[in-house]
Amino acid sequence: MRRLGELEAEIMDRLWRWNRPATVREVVNDINKDRDIAYTTVMTVTNILYNKGWLLRGKSGRAWLYSPVRTREQYSAALMEDALGASEDRPVALAHFVEQMNPDEVSALRKALRAAKRQDTA
Template sequence: MRRLGDLEAEIMDRFWRWHRGATVREVVDDINRHRDVAYTTVTTVTTILFHKGHLTRFREGRVWVYEAAATRETYAAALMEDGLSAAEDRPTALTHFVRGLTAAERAALQGALHAVDPRPGR
């Protein structure tokens, strides 16, 4: 999975935070509270995100309402999997990754491993 571009990430951030569908107009209005962006630019990028599978959409009257196709966490996991797949030696890559984690993150990782396979010693 390719990392999102700056505007793609900015648009997706709204859908992930809002946890609801929204129109391009709503996204544009929210972004424009911080910086200027053209409606047509957001329309184009939102359509691209739809075609890439990051957004779903449905018609509500004459406008499209978009929703995130997956959570931010699912997207982050896909990025991590892609990064890991770039390594020739996955166990070594995982070791380097884990070394960079905080104690709380390591504990969360141990909890996730236990949730996936709760058998002792696994």
């Protein structure tokens, strides 16, 4: 999975944060609070995200409403999977990754592993 570009990430961040369908106009207005960007630029990139399968869209009157296909967490997990896949020795790469985790993250990982083990035995 290719990492999102800068504007793609900005658009997706808003949609993930808002947790509701939104129009291009809403996204543009929010981005313009921090920097100027043209409506057509955001519309083009949003359409690209839709064509790549990142967004769903549905009509609301004359406007399209966009919503993410995946959660932010699913996107992050896919990036981690790709990063591990780039290694010739996945267990070693995973070990290095875990070494960099803080105690809370290690605890969360242990909890996730226990849950995954329970699902495997069910």
